[in-house]
Amino acid sequence: GLSLSWPRQVAFAVMGEGSRQALIRQGVTEDSATVISPLDPARTDSDTLVEALDLPGLAGKRVLIVRGESGRELLANALREAGVTVCQVAA
Known part of the structure; x- marks a missing residue:
């Protein structure tokens, strides 16, 4: 653990x-x-994860995204558009 x-x-x-x-x-x-x-x-992608997030509730907060080298920018862009500070790390 x-x-x-x-x-x-x-x-x-x-x-x-x-x-x-x-x-x-x-x-x-x-x-x-x-x-x-x-x-x-059955749908595990950035689009459906964005739908599950409370974007207005995240405004003004910070989010760390750990992703693959070739990951899409959709999640990060949606968070930024909602007023979230985004830091990304490729793993």
């Missing part, structure tokens, strides 16, 4: 079940953190 305590008010957002399972293997559960994912598990 995680070797440090994750602040409950800092949510995770994941694209799909594989990412959710990776968090669980690290000790992150629905009881220990808020985990946001696409509402339709």
Whole structure:
């Protein structure tokens, strides 16, 4: 599990079940953190993740996006348009 305590008010957002399972293997559960994912598990892409987010509620906040080298900009752009400060890290 995680070797440090994750602040409950800092949510995770994941694209799909594989990412959710990776968090669980690290000790992150629905009881220990808020985990946001696409509402339709059959569609796991940036578009459906954006639909699951409370964009107005994120205005003025900071978001870290960990993504692949060739990831799309849709999520980052939607967050920025909602007034979110976005930092991206390629992993």
